[in-house]
Amino acid sequence: MSKNYKLVAIEVNAYYGDFHAIKNISLGLEEKAVTAFIGPSGCGKSTFLRLFNRMNDYIDGFRIDGEILLDQKDIYKKSVRVDELRKEVGMVFQKPNPFPKTIFENVVYGLRIQGISKKKVLEEAAERSLKQAALWEEVKDKLHKSALALSGGQQQRLCIARALANGPSVLLMDEPASALDPISTAKIEELIWELKKDYTIVIVTHNMQQAGRVSDHTAFFLSGELIEFAKTKSLFTNPKDQRTQNYITGRFG
Amino acid sequence: MRKSEKIIEGLLLLSAVITILITVGIIWVLLSESISFFSEVSIFRFLTEKEWTPLFADKKFGILPLVTGTLLTTFIAIAVALPIGLTVAVYLNEYAPGRMRQIVKPVLELLATIPTVVYGFFALTVVTPFLQSFIPGLAGFNALSAGIVMGIMIIPMISSLSEDAISAVPRSLREAAYGMGSTRYQTAFGVMVPAASSGIVVSVILAISRAVGETMIVAIAAGQQPRLTLNPLVPIETITTYIVQVSLGDVPHGSLEYKTIFAAGITLFVFTFTLNNISFWIRKKFQEKYD
Numbered sequence: 001m002s003k004n005y006k007l008v009a010i011e012v013n014a015y016y017g018d019f020h021a022i023k024n025i026s027l028g029l030e031e032k033a034v035t036a037f038i039g040p041s042g043c044g045k046s047t048f049l050r051l052f053n054r055m056n057d058y059i060d061g062f063r064i065d066g067e068i069l070l071d072q073k074d075i076y077k078k079s080v081r082v083d084e085l086r087k088e089v090g091m092v093f094q095k096p097n098p099f100p101k102t103i104f105e106n107v108v109y110g111l112r113i114q115g116i117s118k119k120k121v122l123e124e125a126a127e128r129s130l131k132q133a134a135l136w137e138e139v140k141d142k143l144h145k146s147a148l149a150l151s152g153g154q155q156q157r158l159c160i161a162r163a164l165a166n167g168p169s170v171l172l173m174d175e176p177a178s179a180l181d182p183i184s185t186a187k188i189e190e191l192i193w194e195l196k197k198d199y200t201i202v203i204v205t206h207n208m209q210q211a212g213r214v215s216d217h218t219a220f221f222l223s224g225e226l227i228e229f230a231k232t233k234s235l236f237t238n239p240k241d242q243r244t245q246n247y248i249t250g251r252f253g
Numbered sequence: 254m255r256k257s258e259k260i261i262e263g264l265l266l267l268s269a270v271i272t273i274l275i276t277v278g279i280i281w282v283l284l285s286e287s288i289s290f291f292s293e294v295s296i297f298r299f300l301t302e303k304e305w306t307p308l309f310a311d312k313k314f315g316i317l318p319l320v321t322g323t324l325l326t327t328f329i330a331i332a333v334a335l336p337i338g339l340t341v342a343v344y345l346n347e348y349a350p351g352r353m354r355q356i357v358k359p360v361l362e363l364l365a366t367i368p369t370v371v372y373g374f375f376a377l378t379v380v381t382p383f384l385q386s387f388i389p390g391l392a393g394f395n396a397l398s399a400g401i402v403m404g405i406m407i408i409p410m411i412s413s414l415s416e417d418a419i420s421a422v423p424r425s426l427r428e429a430a431y432g433m434g435s436t437r438y439q440t441a442f443g444v445m446v447p448a449a450s451s452g453i454v455v456s457v458i459l460a461i462s463r464a465v466g467e468t469m470i471v472a473i474a475a476g477q478q479p480r481l482t483l484n485p486l487v488p489i490e491t492i493t494t495y496i497v498q499v500s501l502g503d504v505p506h507g508s509l510e511y512k513t514i515f516a517a518g519i520t521l522f523v524f525t526f527t528l529n530n531i532s533f534w535i536r537k538k539f540q541e542k543y544d
């Protein structure tokens with residue numbers, strides 16, 4: 001595979017016990033680009049996304065074979081420290097999940113667990129990350145208030161800021177806007193546009209328009225298989241596979 | 254058919270009424286006997302005198318020695334049970350594979366089914382001699398071994414209630430912690446335990462309440478000598494032990510000595526009642542936090 005792929009999957013199979021959830025998928029994700037994963041519910045988008053930061057590891061009975069490379073290195077090798085990997089590959093979840101702490105403590109959480117406690121360093125990092133996540137103006141006067149008092153959309157941007165504060169190079173987003181109203185969704189999409197200058201982003205979405213708006217490449221999954229992977233524009237205007245065609249035109253269960 | 258249902262309904266109502274009547278009756282006896290006690294001994298004396306010798310010729314009615322005895326054994330018990338119980342809860346939740354959990358939980362719950370009299374003799378005949386081998390000043394009856402063994406007895410209570418509290422924390426919070434690159438330890442103690450803190454506090458309060466009311470272990474292993482001290486190495490007496498001592502003795506009914514057990518009883522009742530209410534209040538206040 002060519003060298004400028006940030007993330008590469010090679011003949012990956014994944015299982016929950018006897019259930020074969022990911023079926024022999026290979027693909028490469030370009031650096032500093034947005035890739036969207038689409039497909040019907042239960043087709044394995046989340047499972048596949050979570051392979052890239054090993055979030056499935058703790059599920060009883062979960063198994064993977066094949067290789068996942070981050071910067072050409074296999075992240076499932078024994079020598080890889082999962083906690084370090086997850087700082088490099090940040091994740092944003094479907095439901096905003098801030099910690100029941102202050103806004104400030106949420107953003108600096110990653111620094112704190114690395115043992116950083118210098119007030120100045122933390123404050124700078126908090127401001128930087130909140131600005132990156134386009135949340136600074138809204139929260140700068142209430143940094144020490146509970147994060148749970150923010151709106152859903154603000155909470156989600158806080159979760160993005162929290163992930164960014166770790167200094168990752170990849171952001172995995174599993175339906176990051178599906179629990180939000182249209183305005184908050186638009187803000188998140190705008191943010192993704194901004195962030196892709198510096199980050200490699202993978203986003204799972206059920207919203208075809210959203211995939212069309214934010215992504216450079218789109219992968220279409222069906223029952224654990226990768227059906228089609230192409231530039232977003234060409235996948236939506238000129239799908240090669242009949243099943244992709246059916247899905248994007250809504251002629252699908 | 255109809256008739257039998259009516260009878261069943263009547264029986265259910267009857268048992269409910271009996272339960273309430275019994276409770277009211279107990280409180281009434283406790284109150285009326287204490288009131289009659291306090292008409293002879295002022296509440297001020299009761300709360301400020303430093304000795305408790307109602308059975309001696311020179312009678313003193315200061316409850317403090319019994320209170321410190323109770324608090325001392327309770328404190329030791331919690332100091333043993335909280336760290337172990339919480340560690341077990343965290344271990345079961347974050348570390349133990351499913352199979353392990355299925356073994357550890359029932360084994361722990363077994364601890365709770367051992368009769369307290371067995372714990373008492375265990376404290377007296379095993380723990381005390383063992384501690385004496387490296388604490389030379391330790392008396393044969395003492396607060397330390399009674400407290401430690403009481404702590405062991407309470408571990409399952411703290412571990413199982415805390416485990417419930419931790420597993421009630423939404424999965425999304427655990428994912429947030431892991432997703433940020435937290436280790437298991439950081440996830441457990443930095444995120445899960447604080448998020449479950451209200452439930453954990455409730456478990457501790459209930460455990461304190463249990464320890465305050467525990468009788469058999471302290472009666473057997475802590476001695477029966479009311480003493481105003483915080484030294485865990487010497488014999489002491491708790492409120493509960495005193496009540497047992499007098500109840501089993503030959504103090505004439507209706508005498509002032511006899512009424513002391515009701516005064517002691519109401520003191521105990523105030524303690525446990527307050528603790529249970531605090532835990533009830535905490536539970537109510539925080540239960541909607543994650544809904």
Ligand SMILES: Nc1ncnc2c1ncn2[C@@H]1O[C@H](COP(=O)(O)OP(=O)(O)OP(=O)(O)O)[C@@H](O)[C@H]1O
Nearest residue numbers: 016019021039040041042043044045046047048059
């Ligand atoms: N923890 C698990 N244990 C067993 N099976 C699972 C588990 N998680 C997911 N699965 C199964 O794996 C398949 C893929 O699930 P996954 O969550 O990856 O789908 P998805 O494409 O993200 O769906 P959605 O769009 O609904 O989020 C589904 O059939 C699901 O039932």
Ligand SMILES: [Mg+2]
Nearest residue numbers: 045046047174
């Ligand atoms: Mg999903």
